[in-house]
Amino acid sequence: MFEVQVDGEFSATHQLRLPDGRCEPVHAHHWPVQVTVRAPATDAMGTVMDFHWLARLLEQVIAPLRHRNLNEHEELGPINPSAEHVARYIAAKLAPRLPEGVVLERVTVGESPGCRASYLPRD
Amino acid sequence: MFEVQVDGEFSATHQLRLPDGRCEPVHAHHWPVQVTVRAPATDAMGTVMDFHWLARLLEQVIAPLRHRNLNEHEELGPINPSAEHVARYIAAKLAPRLPEGVVLERVTVGESPGCRASYLPRD
Amino acid sequence: MFEVQVDGEFSATHQLRLPDGRCEPVHAHHWPVQVTVRAPATDAMGTVMDFHWLARLLEQVIAPLRHRNLNEHEELGPINPSAEHVARYIAAKLAPRLPEGVVLERVTVGESPGCRASYLPRD
Numbered sequence: 236m237f238e239v240q241v242d243g244e245f246s247a248t249h250q251l252r253l254p255d256g257r258c259e260p261v262h263a264h265h266w267p268v269q270v271t272v273r274a275p276a277t278d279a280m281g282t283v284m285d286f287h288w289l290a291r292l293l294e295q296v297i298a299p300l301r302h303r304n305l306n307e308h309e310e311l312g313p314i315n316p317s318a319e320h321v322a323r324y325i326a327a328k329l330a331p332r333l334p335e336g337v338v339l340e341r342v343t344v345g346e347s348p349g350c351r352a353s354y355l356p357r358d
Numbered sequence: 359m360f361e362v363q364v365d366g367e368f369s370a371t372h373q374l375r376l377p378d379g380r381c382e383p384v385h386a387h388h389w390p391v392q393v394t395v396r397a398p399a400t401d402a403m404g405t406v407m408d409f410h411w412l413a414r415l416l417e418q419v420i421a422p423l424r425h426r427n428l429n430e431h432e433e434l435g436p437i438n439p440s441a442e443h444v445a446r447y448i449a450a451k452l453a454p455r456l457p458e459g460v461v462l463e464r465v466t467v468g469e470s471p472g473c474r475a476s477y478l479p480r481d
Numbered sequence: 482m483f484e485v486q487v488d489g490e491f492s493a494t495h496q497l498r499l500p501d502g503r504c505e506p507v508h509a510h511h512w513p514v515q516v517t518v519r520a521p522a523t524d525a526m527g528t529v530m531d532f533h534w535l536a537r538l539l540e541q542v543i544a545p546l547r548h549r550n551l552n553e554h555e556e557l558g559p560i561n562p563s564a565e566h567v568a569r570y571i572a573a574k575l576a577p578r579l580p581e582g583v584v585l586e587r588v589t590v591g592e593s594p595g596c597r598a599s600y601l602p603r604d
Contacts, residue, residue: 236600241596242595251404252403319400319404319405320404349364350364354360374528438526438527442485472488473536474485477483481482
């Protein structure tokens with residue numbers, strides 16, 4: 236199996252709703268993002284897919300999140316915009332754009348330094 | 359599947375016993391630690407578990423190792439305090455403290471720069 | 482399951498042949514390399530294998546690539562020296578040198594910053 240992984244990033248604010256209905260204060264994070272895709276064999280170029288193509292697909296997905304309040308985002312706001320849910324959102328938007336035969340393995344989103352959340356669509 | 363990962367660190371000395379009975383010189387390492395936990399779904403907060411709670415659990419486990427000679431540790435000393443065994447020790451202490459439904463996936467311990475050992479309890 | 486991981490690096494030039502027969506310009510990369518090996522139990526030293534031994538095995542494999550034009554390499558040149566193929570090449574050379582009971586899990590090769598390719602021989 237082969238994998239390729241690219242990095243992206245965006246800055247955005249959010250506030251999690253606590254189970255008792257209260258909310259955290261609105262606060263900003265710099266969200267580093269890593270996307271990992273897989274293929275069982277390489278293509279005519281010897282690659283899973285072009286790194287820069289994958290990075291552009293990721294950028295298309297995260298650009299609309301940049302400098303937003305994620306609580307006001309139409310899809311992320313209603314479901315609590317945790318790092319876990321941001322990772323799943325990016326995965327859901329990215330997977331259908333991948334070339335045939337290339338499978339999304341993992342999306343990892345960093346929140347504070349030393350804190351990362353991943354969504355693994357296949358597991 | 360969702361995962362969250364947090365980082366911790368401690369400094370400690372150790373010396374490995376070689377198979378012929380001799381020991382390495384006692385030497386210090388800065389041990390970075392990464393813990394990864396998994397859950398199939400997010401909780402009422404939209405998270406696997408709170409990052410800071412997981413970081414606190416990790417700190418509770420590694421604080422007693424900090425600035426110790428691991429060869430004099432009651433559990434690690436007798437089994438040779440390799441990075442592999444330190445990772446398994448942290449896993450064994452941490453797993454029972456995780457909330458229900460959250461599973462320990464991996465503990466990674468760095469030793470020298472560019473050298474890491476992991477313990478994966480489920481594999 | 483236990484894993485150990487070590488880092489290496491080399492600098493080399495390459496140019497990928499495009500499907501239409503044209504080639505990218507020759508360009509240099511600094512290629513960071515990560516090797517991950519696994520064993521179900523630790524040995525008499527409490528380790529999967531000695532970190533420095535694994536790092537030396539990796540260095541033996543990548544030293545012949547250092548400062549080369551990978552397109553002129555006898556094995557990599559004919560198959561397009563993509564990061565994916567470089568990772569598979571390193572895996573193929575390294576796996577037979579591992580001690581008994583230690584299995585190669587993954588070789589990851591970085592290309593540009595934020596772009597990594599892995600080969601996982603077992604998947």
